[in-house]
Amino acid sequence: TLEVTLEAPTPYFTSLLSFTTYLPINKKLDQSNPDWAKSADNYVSNGPFKLTLWDHNHTIEMVNNPNYWDKGKVKLTKIVFSMVEENTTEMLMFENGEIDWGPNPPPAELDRLKAEGKLTVNPYLGTYYYLFNVTKKPFDDIRVRKALMFAIDREAIVKNITKSGELPATAYVPPGVPDATPGSDFRKVGGDFFKAYDPDEAKKLLAEAGYPDGKGFPTFVLLYNTNERHKTIAEAIQRMWKETLGINCTLTNQEWKVYLDNRNNLNYDVARAGWIGDYTDPMTFIDMWVTGGGNNDTGWSNTQYDEYVRIAKSTGDQAARMDAMHKAETILMAEMPIGPIYFYTRPELIKPYIKGYYTSALGYTDFKEAYIEKH
Structure with a gap:
């Protein structure tokens, strides 16, 4: 025993x-x-x-x-x-x-x-997203991070590239995770945090950050691990950023171990990432972004976020746990050190x-x- x-x-x-x-x-x-x-x-x-x-x-x-x-x-x-x-x-x-x-x-x-x-095509409990290195300018500015994310046409990506029933991600935790009430879903309860595509708001935020029409915005590197799907998505997003915001980025692909090392060492500007749940509870997604967490490759830290995660881990009250995790996700999406792109399926x-x-x-x-x- x-x-x-x-x-x-x-x-x-x-x-x-x-x-x-x-x-x-x-x-x-x-x-x-x-x-x-x-x-x-x-x-x-x-x-x-x-x-x-x-x-x-x-x-x-x-x-x-x-x-x-x-x-x-x-x-x-x-x-x-x-x-x-x-x-x-x-x-x-x-x-x-x-x-x-x-x-x-x-x-x-x-x-x-x-x-x-x-x-x-099988269901898959995961989210495809991009990471921002918030320790580097201009990605230390929330407005810049949101501008880049709002300029991505998620519907176009899932319709024209992934083509396997993926859903545009307008939040972080994917559908399929139970909430407090039996039969409820964490994603449905939490709802959306932004539009699947919001070019006008993206332009406005970039201008507010000091880069109207992309003027003065530095060319940066978008990093992804070697894979044809990641490459195709990165090329599409590169075009979207250029056409909508007037900014330029170069694409770099790396073998898995090198890519992970550079992420872990914050040796990147923006990087492709994804997470598949380890178990069917929102915590498998939420606790990734605590200060100093092993999966937090962004340099981002928020003490209130950490506190909500602590609360969710310290009680057996499911309603209180879920409430704390919803509040944590709200902070994550408000500051956007990561930008969700779509919710996975598995072809x-x-x-x-x-x-x-x-x-x-x-x-x-x-x-x-x-x-x-x-x-």
Whole structure:
């Protein structure tokens, strides 16, 4: 029996336990070999599949785990994961029969893939947004941050680029998270904080900040991690900022680790980001932006925001918790160190003969009961 003593009331605790951070590891192995998780030879797990090959940056292979507690339900004997950086390469591999599942189809091909019946779209509890480095001018000015965000035509992005049922984000916490009242939704209760596209207000705010029609506004860098969808979105937003505000930015893409290092070190101007909920409570989104938080890569700090998060974490009263988190989100959107762009869905390519797999709203795909239908 595992007994857990909590420091404070945590109504979402059982939901939190399904997060991967809480999965068990072998204590003796971890103590004897701290690097056990870096290679297939030393890797130990207790899931339906076990790791047999890990060719870093290329291939992962897993086979059926004969010691799994529910092995009778596991039908696949082997799964091979190919690590592919380019969306187009992944799609070509799928269409050439080299892979059976592809979770990152290229945006430009979504209409065709959907028409051909190759695309599946799943719910996804997440928000796509841009970060501002508020320690650097001119992004230390709330008016500038809001001007850039209001000049983005979110409807155009989800209609013409992402094309998978995404919703324009006019708030931070996405739909699908329960509020205090049974059956209620945090997003519906909180409502919208701004329009999906507000060019007039954007121009007004930029002028008030001292940059009428973009005059005198410095050229800045928009950073994103290497990915075709991020590139296409960044190019569209770059054009929107130029056409609506008269300002210029250059685009820079970086490999994931380098990109994260630069974000963490505040070595950027504006950066692409996104967050998928770890559990189904608003706190998985709200506590990211506390002062000094590990995910707060903006340099932003607000003591009242921190206090609302503290209140929400210290009580088991759901009404009080939700009220505090709504107030925290209101502060976040009023100061806008981050700018929400759209709420995610998860498009993926899957062969019609793959049955029994499951993709959760938190983004996890479970192949435990998956099987290949005769075809």
